[in-house]
Amino acid sequence: MLLxxxxxxxxxxxxxxxxxxxxxxxxxxxxxxxxxNFGQGEFLMIGALFGLTCYVVxxxxxxxxxxxxxxxxxxxxxVLERIAIRPVMRHALSLSxxxxxxxxxxILKNAAVDLWGPEQIKFPSPFGEGVVxxxxxxxxxxxxxxxxxxxxxxxxxxxxLRRSLLGKALMAVAFNRNAAAVMGINVPRMVVLxxxxxxxxxxxxxxxxxxxTFAWAYMGTVPGIKAFAAAIFGGLxxxxxxxxxxxxIGVLEQLFGIxxxxxxxxxTFLFILLALAIRPTGLMGRQxxxxx
Amino acid sequence: MVxxxxxxxFAGSETGSARFVxxxxxxxxxxxxxxxxxxxxxxxxxxxxxxxxLKIGVDLSLTGGTDDIGKAARMGAELALKEYNExxxxxxxxxxxxxxxDETKPAKGVENVTRLITRDHVFAVVxxxxxxxxxxxxxxxxxxxxxxxxxxxxxxxxTARYGSQPKNYIFRVSLNDGIQTSVIIDYIKSKNYQxxxxxxxSTGWGQSGRDTALRLLKQANLQIAVGPEVFDQNDTxxxxxxxxxxxxxxxxxxxxALAPAGVQIARSMQKIGLHVPWASTWALIAPNFxxxxxxxxxxxxxxxxxxxPDQNANARALHEKVERAFAEQGGDFDxxxxxxxxxxxRLVLRALDRVGPDPQKIRDALExxxxxxEAATRMPPHPFSRTNHESLNSGFLVVWHDGRLVRVQ
Numbered sequence: 001m002l003l004x005x006x007x008x009x010x011x012x013x014x015x016x017x018x019x020x021x022x023x024x025x026x027x028x029x030x031x032x033x034x035x036x037n038f039g040q041g042e043f044l045m046i047g048a049l050f051g052l053t054c055y056v057v058x059x060x061x062x063x064x065x066x067x068x069x070x071x072x073x074x075x076x077x078x079v080l081e082r083i084a085i086r087p088v089m090r091h092a093l094s095l096s097x098x099x100x101x102x103x104x105x106x107i108l109k110n111a112a113v114d115l116w117g118p119e120q121i122k123f124p125s126p127f128g129e130g131v132v133x134x135x136x137x138x139x140x141x142x143x144x145x146x147x148x149x150x151x152x153x154x155x156x157x158x159x160x161l162r163r164s165l166l167g168k169a170l171m172a173v174a175f176n177r178n179a180a181a182v183m184g185i186n187v188p189r190m191v192v193l194x195x196x197x198x199x200x201x202x203x204x205x206x207x208x209x210x211x212x213t214f215a216w217a218y219m220g221t222v223p224g225i226k227a228f229a230a231a232i233f234g235g236l237x238x239x240x241x242x243x244x245x246x247x248x249i250g251v252l253e254q255l256f257g258i259x260x261x262x263x264x265x266x267x268t269f270l271f272i273l274l275a276l277a278i279r280p281t282g283l284m285g286r287q288x289x290x291x292x
Numbered sequence: 293m294v295x296x297x298x299x300x301x302f303a304g305s306e307t308g309s310a311r312f313v314x315x316x317x318x319x320x321x322x323x324x325x326x327x328x329x330x331x332x333x334x335x336x337x338x339x340x341x342x343x344x345x346l347k348i349g350v351d352l353s354l355t356g357g358t359d360d361i362g363k364a365a366r367m368g369a370e371l372a373l374k375e376y377n378e379x380x381x382x383x384x385x386x387x388x389x390x391x392x393x394d395e396t397k398p399a400k401g402v403e404n405v406t407r408l409i410t411r412d413h414v415f416a417v418v419x420x421x422x423x424x425x426x427x428x429x430x431x432x433x434x435x436x437x438x439x440x441x442x443x444x445x446x447x448x449x450x451t452a453r454y455g456s457q458p459k460n461y462i463f464r465v466s467l468n469d470g471i472q473t474s475v476i477i478d479y480i481k482s483k484n485y486q487x488x489x490x491x492x493x494s495t496g497w498g499q500s501g502r503d504t505a506l507r508l509l510k511q512a513n514l515q516i517a518v519g520p521e522v523f524d525q526n527d528t529x530x531x532x533x534x535x536x537x538x539x540x541x542x543x544x545x546x547x548x549a550l551a552p553a554g555v556q557i558a559r560s561m562q563k564i565g566l567h568v569p570w571a572s573t574w575a576l577i578a579p580n581f582x583x584x585x586x587x588x589x590x591x592x593x594x595x596x597x598x599x600x601p602d603q604n605a606n607a608r609a610l611h612e613k614v615e616r617a618f619a620e621q622g623g624d625f626d627x628x629x630x631x632x633x634x635x636x637x638r639l640v641l642r643a644l645d646r647v648g649p650d651p652q653k654i655r656d657a658l659e660x661x662x663x664x665x666e667a668a669t670r671m672p673p674h675p676f677s678r679t680n681h682e683s684l685n686s687g688f689l690v691v692w693h694d695g696r697l698v699r700v701q
Contacts, residue, residue: 004536007531007532007535008531008532008535015528118355118356119359119360120552120580120584122584129559131562131565138562138563138565139563140559140563213526213528218526222526254529257532257533258532258535261521261522261523262522264532
């Protein structure tokens with residue numbers, strides 16, 4: 001039993017850290033614009049498939065493929081903001097961004113089927129297919145790499161937002177848009193930056209997870225939804241809560257899988273419902289971001 | 293003379309009734325009679341009685357988890373039709389194929405087959421790939437009296453559901469799950485394995501496979517030590533299910549898994565250090581399994597088949613033709629799906645030659661064909677009969693070794 005719990009914890013952490021990574025993207029755009037990109041999962045998919053083209057087809061090193069995937073999805077974030085967010089956000093209470101981001105995600109999925117085909121494609125891990133033992137549990141080196149890079153990136157983003165001038169400007173827009181504008185911060189540019197960061201995070205998640213899940217046009221939908229659950233569960237305005245929320249969802253799925261593999265996702269989401277009924281703003285949702 | 297007599301009888305009855313009922317209710321009464329007549333006609337007459345167009349309908353999964361099988365099947369159908377039309381077609385007229393993609397979704401399959409029958413007026417339908425889709429569409433074929441030639445899907449219910457009806461419109465050129473699972477169970481008995489683990493995906497195919505396995509294991513007096521455990525066909529981590537297998541000390545696992553999930557099972561077994569033999573149905577002889585899992589990843593995994601491309605002269609000839617005809621499309625194809633669909637379509641065309649484009653007569657002719665000597669699969673020259681709609685009846689176990697499929701002795 002202990003072995004099973006340990007294995008579930010290790011496996012859950014690696015997939016949970018991907019949820020956490022994508023969910024940080026929801027957080028960044030939400031605090032700056034009040035909008036979320038419901039196509040995060042499809043940006044993840046583009047990151048994976050573009051990375052696959054760089055790494056497998058063009059034979060570039062994995063590090064360059066990661067860079068390429070992050071850059072391409074980041075650039076797509078600019079386009080997304082321009083065509084799907086800015087035109088529909090003219091009214092403060094508009095909810096059209098829900099539809100426009102979903103529309104973009106469907107377009108991306110169709111385009112990916114056209115470009116890369118509908119089937120799963122193997123993405124060989126640069127760290128090989130061997131298994132590393134951690135105590136009695138086995139884990140692939142790629143999964144360790146996912147945990148390290150995803151968590152490292154989440155913390156790097158926080159340092160960027162709190163310490164760098166650009167990051168502080170972004171947080172200022174999040175804190176009070178009008179005051180930030182008065183202080184000479186270019187608000188529209190900060191909004192673009194938020195979508196670039198958000199999209200690039202998803203792209204990074206895609207190329208990290210592809211060796212585990214295979215790369216294919218439909219790979220993003222489920223992680224996109226689970227990451228959204230992680231963001232809401234953790235508290236949409238709290239990056240640490242989101243991180244913990246992502247990891248908890250990842251681990252819970254595996255733990256409930258031990259009890260009943262048939263119901264593992266059902267039980268996980270039931271648990272989230274219960275948690276939200278008790279704490280409607282999420283695990284750590286009540287904390288205000290004070291320091292900007 | 294007859295018509296005059298009829299007219300006078302009608303005239304008589306009208307004048308007769310006019311004496312007793314008011315004009316309004318008389319008109320109303322006539323409408324009621326017409327409506328009732330219409331309803332009776334709608335119930336008693338079949339949906340189609342006219343001969344169909346020279347079109348054969350094909351519904352396959354060309355996208356979704358099993359698209360490689362669907363594409364391979366399409367190759368077989370296209371090749372069979374091309375050869376038929378090159379030889380002159382049906383009385384000099386070419387037969388057209390109408391091919392739709394069901395995206396591995398039952399609802400889409402229902403839509404496609406309804407459209408094939410009502411709008412395209414096909415004389416027969418070939419497909420589908422997925423058993424879940426098949427179980428949804430056979431009802432439409434049976435109700436509309438259109439023969440359906442299943443060349444891939446393996447659930448037992450597909451041909452059995454209407455087996456007791458006077459006319460069963462569902463035929464199969466594929467090894468059903470019962471026969472496939474029996475092959476695995478025979479192997480289990482020969483090796484004297486005692487603790488069997490069972491797992492399956494949550495699709496319609498996986499669930500019907502589970503029921504078949506449970507029934508056959510019970511018949512063979514074998515106990516299931518762990519399971520049935522379920523997984524989603526796109527799950528990427530099966531360690532939870534397999535850790536249970538490990539704790540239950542199973543010595544053999546039967547897994548109804550398609551290629552991507554099969555790879556994840558192999559990987560997760562490696563993760564938790566579970567080294568027991570395991571087998572799936574022919575889903576894991578798909579080239580996609582090797583491509584996704586790699587040579588080392590799939591080593592030792594067993595699967596059931598009834599076909600190898602070098603088993604007879606017809607199969608060898610087909611294999612060469614397919615390789616030549618589809619060289620430009622590139623990639624691997626599933627030789628079994630191609631061969632079965634090639635044979636299935638040729639059987640339908642043979643029936644067309646015998647009786648013309650009448651769906652109901654084609655159904656009858658399919659049961660009568662007894663000179664089909666050019667099969668690439670192992671079907672007998674008289675593949676179907678009134679009571680038997682399964683053309684393939686035996687299979688054997690193969691194992692992945694060094695990136696190739698080897699027959700298990």
